[in-house]
Structure formats: structure tokens, C-alpha cells
Amino acid sequence: MSSTDHSSPSDDPSDSPSGDSSGDSSGTVERAFRAALYDTADATLDTGASLLAADRSADAELVRRGAEFVATAWRRGWQPADLVRLVRRELDDVHVALVTELIRTQARDDRPRGRRWAAQLAELSADTPPAPATDRFSHATTVLELYRLLLRLPTLEPLQEPEPHRQARPGSHSRMLTRIRALLAKAEATGFPQEAEALTAKAQELMARHSVDEALLDAQAPAPDAPGACRIGVEPPYEQAKAVLLDAVADANHCRAVWNEPFAFSTVVGFEADLEAVELLYTSLLVQAQSAMAKAEAAQRAGGRRRTKTFRQSFLAAYAHRIGTRLGEVTAAAETQVTEELLPVLASRVVAVTAATDRMFPETVSTRLRGVTDEAGWTEGAEAADRARMRSRPRLP
Known part of the structure; x- marks a missing residue:
């Protein structure tokens, strides 16, 4: 980030x-x-x-x-x-x-x-x-x-929305997004953590399949597509923790995220199918995190402990950190599933995304999370992340 x-x-x-x-x-x-x-x-x-x-x-x-x-x-x-x-x-x-x-x-x-x-x-x-x-x-x-x-608006990095050089399979893209949105909406609405986990995992499985399909189709096109970029709002409060969460989701979906703190957004660079996956998944996880945080606060109040801004900051920071850790573990485990045919295709897309990010943002600095001092908030946030995410996600690198 x-x-x-x-x-x-x-x-x-x-x-x-x-x-x-x-x-x-x-x-x-x-x-x-x-x-x-x-x-x-x-x-x-x-x-x-x-x-x-x-x-x-x-x-x-x-x-x-x-x-x-x-x-x-x-x-x-x-x-x-x-x-x-x-x-x-x-x-x-x-x-x-x-x-x-x-x-x-x-x-x-x-x-x-x-x-x-x-x-x-x-x-x-x-x-x-x-x-x-x-x-x-x-x-x-x-x-x-x-x-x-x-x-007095400053100049921002221009976002390119390249026109695709190939035609998508008729209706396949919209049908896939419709299914993914429906699964994530159910995950956000359910009050049962296990059901939310299963629904989210299924949505991620569809995202993974769609991403690989797009990569293979693109590799076979006469003129392969180039990476694009989009901006996703990262609004206060607790914007640092939210930016960490978005960074983790982007990284897991072959994208790169660069946070602009003064203007409350992150720019995500990647191929179109992966950008859409990041937008959908980040939004859903944020909804799930906020719902889990509200329940955790209610439980803390019922136990006679008053929760504060520090609790919420620590909760979301732990949630984002744990999501990133689990995504990394799943990605590492999935590397063994990649075929010899697919490896160079995906590797070339990683190189293209990295190069595009470096062109847009030649100078970036790292930042550290602040205000993460509430132990109860951290523990609750990590547990909520475990409930929200992926037991068996077949995500390819």
C-alpha cells in the first residue's frame, strides 16, 4: 500500500x-x-x-x-x-x-x-x-x-480505459458478474458466518475461473489487451485499515493498488476482469467487516466494556491484516495447480501490470498503520476475517 x-x-x-x-x-x-x-x-x-x-x-x-x-x-x-x-x-x-x-x-x-x-x-x-x-x-x-x-483541483494520474482488442464471448461476461454479485449480496445479508463464508468462497471461485479464462483468451488474440486502471473510494473513518484491505484484495487478483490518502481513493491497476473482481470483492468484504464490527461492539457493551474509536480502528486493521495473510496462503498453495501452458501467460500479465503501475506512479512511499492499540479490537477483527473468508479458494496466481 x-x-x-x-x-x-x-x-x-x-x-x-x-x-x-x-x-x-x-x-x-x-x-x-x-x-x-x-x-x-x-x-x-x-x-x-x-x-x-x-x-x-x-x-x-x-x-x-x-x-x-x-x-x-x-x-x-x-x-x-x-x-x-x-x-x-x-x-x-x-x-x-x-x-x-x-x-x-x-x-x-x-x-x-x-x-x-x-x-x-x-x-x-x-x-x-x-x-x-x-x-x-x-x-x-x-x-x-x-x-x-x-x-484548485490538482492534476491526477490519467486513467487509461483501453478498448479491448477482442470480442468477449456473447453474454458470458455479464452472466458471470450477475452470478458473482448475487452470491456476494447473499453473503452480506446473511446473519450466519458459515453461510457467508461459503457464499464468498463460491464467488471467488467464479472470479478465479473467469480471470484465467480471460487470460487464455487474451493470449490467443492477435493483439493482446493492455492493463487498465480504476479508482476506488477509501473513505474515512479508518481509511488506513480500509486501504490495507483493498491492497490485499488487489494483490490476490493480480492487480496493484496505490493509495492517495489526501483524496480518499486508491488507484487499482490491472486487467479488466481482475479490476471488476477487486471492486466487487472489496466492497463486499467491507460490508461484511462493518457488520461484524457492529456485532462485536454490541457484545463488548453487553459485557460492560465501552468500545471506542481505537477498538474500531484495531478491529478493521486486524481484519485487513488477516485477510491479506489468508489470501497470501491461498495464492501460494494454488501455484502448484498452474499448468505449464498457463504459467507464461499469467507471468506476462503480472509483468504488464507492474510496468503499467510503475509508469503511472514512478514515486511511491510506504505508510504504517496508526492507532492500532486495542487488543480486544484486534482479536475480534482477526476472528471476523476468519469467518468472512475462504476455506478452499482455487485461486490461480
């Missing part, structure tokens, strides 16, 4: 979207931006909001400029889910609704960007309610607060 340093954006107004100030509406927007966007004082924010609130003719120009800010974020390597996640963490729900609407507006004039991008847009449309009605001054204040944040 690693974190990386990112370059800071320029605060020079010339680096931000600019409009024609010859008209009255664009002139109002320019004056409001000069007052509010390049200074963080509340007084200047009020000045800019007052200018915008007083000029209804500036509304369309303000939306257009917001869409330009969004387009600039895409050029800096951000994606829709990244942007919404940051706004949700730094600002309020009303800002989330506003940036979501701006993303939708910008998308109408944007170029096609791949399956993952389209899925993020669809999820935004389904999950985000519209912004509530408010007075013009409050709305203008909200807009300027959001634009301040968008203006």
Missing part, C-alpha cells in the same frame, strides 16, 4: 476557464469571479454572490462556466466519481447536487470516454437528488464555494 505526491494546480486565473467579458452577463460573472474565486475570504465571497444574485441574465453564463470547470477537471485526470466524492467530503449535500448537475450538463457536449466513465455518469443520475430551491444569494454563494474548490 502506498501513497503518492501530486502536483498543485496554479492559482493563476489564467489557468481557469475564462469567458468573453464583452457582454453584460459575462462581465458580471467575471467581476464575481475576480472578487470570490481568487481569494478565500468570506467578505469577497459575499461580494461575488451579491453581484450574481443581482443579475439574472448572468445565470446561463454561470452554468456554462461551471461546465468549463468540470471539463478542466477531466483534463487534469479527474473522473465523475472522484469529483463527487471530493465535493461530498469537502462541502455539503447542496454542493454535491450542484456539481452532479454540472457534470450532466458538460457530458452532453463531451466525447465518449469508455464503459467505466459511462457507468459513473449513470450512477450519478440515479443516486443524486436535485438541488433544493433557495434564494438567489444563497444559491450564488453555493456556486462560488463549489467553483473555488474546482479551480
Whole structure:
């Protein structure tokens, strides 16, 4: 697990979207931006909001400029889910609704960007309610607060979503994902640890088979696919332990994960089928871990012991550590199952993923878990990991 340093954006107004100030509406927007966007004082924010609130003719120009800010974020390597996640963490729900609407507006004039991008847009449309009605001054204040944040976005590593060079077997991919999602959903919903373990193990077995099938098909293609990358949110609280868990799941599925702590996500690099497995499995394990932690806390309280943040941090850290250990053991045991034909195929994919990661992140640093001091939390977390995971997973390296 690693974190990386990112370059800071320029605060020079010339680096931000600019409009024609010859008209009255664009002139109002320019004056409001000069007052509010390049200074963080509340007084200047009020000045800019007052200018915008007083000029209804500036509304369309303000939306257009917001869409330009969004387009600039895409050029800096951000994606829709990244942007919404940051706004949700730094600002309020009303800002989330506003940036979501701006993303939708910008998308109408944007170029096609791949399956993952389209899925993020669809999820935004389904999950985000519209912004509530408010007075013009409050709305203008909200807009300027959001634009301040968008203006100062740093540049992220661009994510490539390579187009596959071969056609998947008709319907096989979607059917497999449907089965895996159904198994993991049942594992998350059941109150019986043994049943959750069996369901999760079966899901992993399907993932393993699908991954190997994809590797063999790719090796036979005239132009093999290249690794891609995706970002997965690693949200506070206890984000360090969550990043360790994601790192363990990524490693077991032939992927590499690099954690960006300041912006609460990890970038996972790997081949498409493996990236999907990581997303599904990490999400499910996190749900199972949180459910197990809630039960452990209830048991501790029933015994008269008050549980704290330290208990929860230690619980999740132990859970992640134990998951990583067991995954490593299973991977080592599965190496003996690899055929002579399959070894060079999988080895070449490991090399490709490592090379892609090194290109994207030439400089990374390791980090250590903090705040893991509660013995009861560690013990409970390790036991929960044992219940959640894989008794006999036929995972190939």
C-alpha cells in the first residue's frame, strides 16, 4: 500500500476557464469571479454572490462556466466519481447536487470516454437528488464555494480505459458478474458466518475461473489487451485499515493498488476482469467487516466494556491484516495447480501490470498503520476475517 505526491494546480486565473467579458452577463460573472474565486475570504465571497444574485441574465453564463470547470477537471485526470466524492467530503449535500448537475450538463457536449466513465455518469443520475430551491444569494454563494474548490483541483494520474482488442464471448461476461454479485449480496445479508463464508468462497471461485479464462483468451488474440486502471473510494473513518484491505484484495487478483490518502481513493491497476473482481470483492468484504464490527461492539457493551474509536480502528486493521495473510496462503498453495501452458501467460500479465503501475506512479512511499492499540479490537477483527473468508479458494496466481 502506498501513497503518492501530486502536483498543485496554479492559482493563476489564467489557468481557469475564462469567458468573453464583452457582454453584460459575462462581465458580471467575471467581476464575481475576480472578487470570490481568487481569494478565500468570506467578505469577497459575499461580494461575488451579491453581484450574481443581482443579475439574472448572468445565470446561463454561470452554468456554462461551471461546465468549463468540470471539463478542466477531466483534463487534469479527474473522473465523475472522484469529483463527487471530493465535493461530498469537502462541502455539503447542496454542493454535491450542484456539481452532479454540472457534470450532466458538460457530458452532453463531451466525447465518449469508455464503459467505466459511462457507468459513473449513470450512477450519478440515479443516486443524486436535485438541488433544493433557495434564494438567489444563497444559491450564488453555493456556486462560488463549489467553483473555488474546482479551480484548485490538482492534476491526477490519467486513467487509461483501453478498448479491448477482442470480442468477449456473447453474454458470458455479464452472466458471470450477475452470478458473482448475487452470491456476494447473499453473503452480506446473511446473519450466519458459515453461510457467508461459503457464499464468498463460491464467488471467488467464479472470479478465479473467469480471470484465467480471460487470460487464455487474451493470449490467443492477435493483439493482446493492455492493463487498465480504476479508482476506488477509501473513505474515512479508518481509511488506513480500509486501504490495507483493498491492497490485499488487489494483490490476490493480480492487480496493484496505490493509495492517495489526501483524496480518499486508491488507484487499482490491472486487467479488466481482475479490476471488476477487486471492486466487487472489496466492497463486499467491507460490508461484511462493518457488520461484524457492529456485532462485536454490541457484545463488548453487553459485557460492560465501552468500545471506542481505537477498538474500531484495531478491529478493521486486524481484519485487513488477516485477510491479506489468508489470501497470501491461498495464492501460494494454488501455484502448484498452474499448468505449464498457463504459467507464461499469467507471468506476462503480472509483468504488464507492474510496468503499467510503475509508469503511472514512478514515486511511491510506504505508510504504517496508526492507532492500532486495542487488543480486544484486534482479536475480534482477526476472528471476523476468519469467518468472512475462504476455506478452499482455487485461486490461480
